[in-house]
Amino acid sequence: MSIFRRGPRTAALLASTMFAGAVMLSASAHAQSTDNMQKLSNFQQTGASMEMETVPQTGPRADAFNKTLAGIKLPDGFKIALYAIVPDAREMAVGPTTGAVFVGTRKSKVWAVTDRDKDRVADEVKVFAPSIQFKLPNGVCFSKDGFLFVAEQNRVLLFPAAEFFYEGPDVAAFEVVKQGELIPPSEESYNHTARVCRIGPDDKLYITLGQPFNVFAPEKYDLYKKAGIGGIVRMDRDGKNRDVYAWGVRNSVGMDFNPKDKTLWFTDNQVDGMGDNIPPGELNRATEAGQTFGFPYFGGGNVRTVEYKDQTPPADSVKPEVEMEAHAADLGMTFYTGKQFPAQYRGGIFSVQHGSWNRTDPVGARVMFTSLNEDGTAAKSEPFAEGWLVDGEYLGRPASVAQLNDGSLLVADDTSGAIYRISYEK
Template sequence: MRIDSPRQTSAAHAVALAAALACFAVPASAQPNMEKLKGMKVASTDLNIPLVPQTGANADAIKANLKRIKLPPGFQISLYAVVPDARHMAVAPSTNMLFVGTRKTTVWAVTNRNSGDAATEVKSFAPSLKFSNPNGVCWTKDGVLIVAEHNRVLSFPAAEFFYEGPDVAVGEILPQGKLIPPEEESFNHGARTCRIGPDGMLYITMGQPFNVPPRDKLDLYKQWGIGGIVRMNLDGSKREVYATGVRNSVGMDFNPKDGTLWFTDNQTDGMGDDIPAGEINRATKAGQFFGYPWKQGKTRITEFGYDKDPLPANIVDPQVYTIAHAADLGMVFYTGKSFPAKYQGGIFSAQHGSWNRTKPVGAQVLFTSLKPDGTADKTEVFAEGWLDDTGLYRGRPVDVAVAKDGSLLISDDFAGAIYRVTYTAP
């Protein structure tokens, strides 16, 4: 009798899942390679995928810039990987690797083959597919990688095992044009993020494309969850709008202790350097409204006369107010054990830095502790120095993720890098 290893069993389950996903109807406009891969067919001829160089002048310059970064005592930062345009990260469940989204056309597979202090290999994932703004990446509990693009959501069973070649098993949770109406596609605020909730459903943040949405768009956006968060089953069914009143969230995570969903929000431009405040929010149930476009932070929105309206009832105020126009993006609850007790169970969040300010701010990582009741306590700067004294951005943090060993990973789409923060008791 043959007994498969757990890894073989997992892979076999993933292949079966991919075959099931392939049965969904596909629009006639689907990419030819998508059709082949859904049918478990070969779509490529060259099995060699070029690697991103991890040494040389560029890597040395990034390492030199890290000497400017200030951290609390006992913490160290190093270059983990050179990853062009690195945005949101998804740490693989079973192997020492992660997948990294971008706002361009590539998802990166980052592998650490020797379990050392830095990645050993970076290459594009599923290059036989054509991605479009594949910013959002996340994992299901059984090892399926989800990629949330601007207007499509894909699934890749056992991606951490099948990533070596250009052709991978793939399914469409939502085909192209089904996440938002195609006529609402925009170059602005199109980067999605995703998470799997405690309920097993897929959650996706949906930024709205305007600086401030016109009144004639509000009903449509509420219907689709644009300017909010939607959730659905992993086959795309039972889609519903989970939260509304959000301008452009590009980061969220579930608190593993109580299952509440926390998310960042980006501020309205053109209102001055110091307003509106940035936000980190907490959703405790479906259907909550977070105030936009009538209110953001503590500020009433003046465009289209929203400040003249009475405030809608039942606005859920932010848990954390951050400095205006620092561009709060990715966030994660720290579930590791290698950092001091102070940080365990708290939130790390990345500030990208905004264009809409006369004096630049941001380009740092924050830490927020929680009270015993699960609400936010204090927020402080954890890592800073990517914005130098001359106002020059030497890096722009996008996302944070907890590695298997408890270290903290930070992505930077400006420098094209992922950093690793570790702790050694002083």
């Protein structure tokens, strides 16, 4: 019998009971995950099943991806192919020794991608550390000595030997930043939650912290500046000695260090609702600690925000190195350090544009390349791979890029759930 035929009081009681049950299950799962973290930190087994979730790599989905990739435009000599089917694929971290690719998501899983026969196509995609309850583990990054960091919305985890123990469900895990201590819990939001991490030349951990609003209210200013929300924070690899490296950033979801001069470059998504053609997206360069990059006074480039138009911006605000097309949603980026690509690409920046969500005529959904001048500043940005946006429809949305150990380029597509590989042949 339908609950609605039993009267509103009965329906309300049943709904309340169901809600309470869901809360109890969630609390139980959280407690179990916390217990598992403690066990993994003590090198103990969690009892997780050895039958770990895997993702099929063949069949109709693979065929569909290959059909889409046939329409991608690249410079002469380059080709693109499906590397792996990975649900919700976002940031990628390539193991320095094994080449295994660890893939973050904006959901609840981290994936491990393995190319066992080294034919540059993944043989297996499986869930990583399944006994841990992740929350928005978008940011993944390796140190040069093989330590994997995972930056969640409000926690940072460390996996010292992920490359060599990810095949099983249990892998040594430690909290670098405990849950609720990356940002104040009161500032947790559903918006701009994706963190990105990198290990800098100083061997410190850098993390982007997007602010949750389109433009935050003045009463948030002091709190956000102190906590580094709307900026980039850095800390020792054990989480100590935290400071705010850069601020005045609306929502960065991509950064990398130039290995030549050690400067930090990052993308920034700019203010919405100001029109189709303003403000521009940004590619920025931080040359030292403590610099500010214009937000919230500027919505992007030199375009002032309505909310702060009557306030005087800091005189030392750093302007973007590159102004990208408005609302293209510039996300992940990486410096190209490989030798497979022609010389003109070496030392330059590959970045992605996720594609606009609130523009009359959509733009983006492509990979960009930015070359640099001899003095380390940006020279020119231009499309490198495009064709995922056809007649106003997204056939895919690139979210990040990473360099595979052979010098080819990986492109993650979170909307389609795949990773593509771009290679070059003379």
